[in-house]
Amino acid sequence: MTKVVPLEQILEALPHIDVVAEIERGFVAFTEGKVEVPPVGELLFPDENGELHIKYGAVRGDDIFVVKLATGFFNNPQLGLPPFSGCMLVLSAKTGQVVCVLLEEGELTNHRTAAAGAVVARHLAPPDLQTIGICGSGVQARLQADYLRRVTDCRNLVLWGRDDARAAEAVRDIGRMGYTARAVASPAEVASCAQLIVTTTASRQPYLLASFVKPGTHITAMGSDTPEKSELDPMLLRNASMVVADSIQQCLLRGEIHTAIAAGAIDGDRVVELGNVISGKAGRRSRADITVADLTGVAVQDIMIAKAVVARTV
Known part of the structure; x- marks a missing residue:
């Protein structure tokens, strides 16, 4: 039965x-x-x-x-x-x-998505991580903060959301997890503070620009799970030392990698699959590396x- x-x-x-x-x-x-x-x-x-x-x-x-x-x-x-x-x-x-x-x-679905973000952070977060940045103020923003506690000792966090009231609520909830958390006014301010940035929105227009991001930063993008969505400036992927896909085949069709290839910013042969990062076949090479992981959600x-x-x- x-x-x-x-x-x-x-x-x-x-x-x-x-x-x-x-x-x-x-x-x-x-x-x-x-x-x-x-x-x-x-x-x-x-x-x-x-x-x-x-x-x-x-x-x-x-x-x-x-x-x-x-x-x-x-x-x-x-x-x-x-x-x-x-x-x-x-x-x-x-x-x-x-x-x-x-x-x-x-x-x-929400927990396995958050866990994927933690997997990426375990292997690609910069070693001198001082502040986590989150873009978005919904369920996944909270869960990312929750799961990142399991793989990093960092407890400083900044968050940006389009709706100030929702961002303030998210910050309060994340603060209850043991973080020192505060809302900031823009994605640029997130990038100025954080060495690990997670984007969790359903945006259809890039808002995290290449000019915002400092050397030594890792970005995990997980909001763009359809061909129409995009959170990252394609030039950010072009500037990255390493671009990681949860599934190369899937990311050629949707997500940030799909958008960056369509814009002519990167070639598909630059992309590394996450399983190879986990198994040690690829990884961060220096403290100054900018790395990007595109998580579109795999079955x-x-x-x-x-x-x-x-x-x-x-």
């Missing part, structure tokens, strides 16, 4: 899972060619500022595989609703039967976190 796992049970399981380690292992397996990940399915609702992503795949040799449906409807907060929802279907790789349905309502992340939850709930 198919089991339906409600959000409450999923949230009870999450604290007992090392999500960062699970996602890290998944990226290495993906780069090693051990994971089948078809192209992302996408359905856009521009009139409602909404989108549906379908991500699915299988790790070779596993007993189960995962199909994830994730929605982001970014006008929802104005309606008193959360912006994210979705579910994960876990199926038998032996029979095709549905083993369980994880009614995660976007929580597992292997959903597979890994779903497997970990199933092991504790089914």
Whole structure:
């Protein structure tokens, strides 16, 4: 019988899972060619500022595989609703039967996204990290701060958001995590303060410009998960010592790398896949390096976190 796992049970399981380690292992397996990940399915609702992503795949040799449906409807907060929802279907790789349905309502997607940011920071954050910068004031901004606590000792943080009130709320929430956090007036001010910057918005226009960013900075961009979105100036990728993709194949079609290639700022052969950074085949070469990681969200992340939850709930 198919089991339906409600959000409450999923949230009870999450604290007992090392999500960062699970996602890290998944990226290495993906780069090693051990994971089948078809192209992302996408359905856009521009009139409602909404989108549906379908991500699915299988790790070779596993007993189960995962199909994830994730929605982001970014006008929802104005309606008193959360912006994210979705579910994960876990199926038998032996029979095709549905083993369980994880009614995660976007929580597992959000946590695996934040964990990917922590994985990148573990391997690419500058060694003399004094201040973290976050662009955005939503769920992912808070979760990035939360997960970065697991991989860095830095507790100074600056945050910029387009809405001053929402930015102030995010700063208060992040301060409760043990950070000394403050809101700043612009992306330029974030870049002037921080050596590790994480961008978390759904922007369609670049706002973090190459001229803002100092030598020795690492930037993780995770808001641009469709071809239309863009947070980073393409020249920032051109100036970077290293450009990292969660999936090279996927980032050629969406995200900051896609935009920079289309603008003629970089060539695709400059891009390094994250799994190779984790395994030590590529990495930061000097303290002055500017490095950029483009995280568009790969199905292997959903597979890994779903497997970990199933092991504790089914």
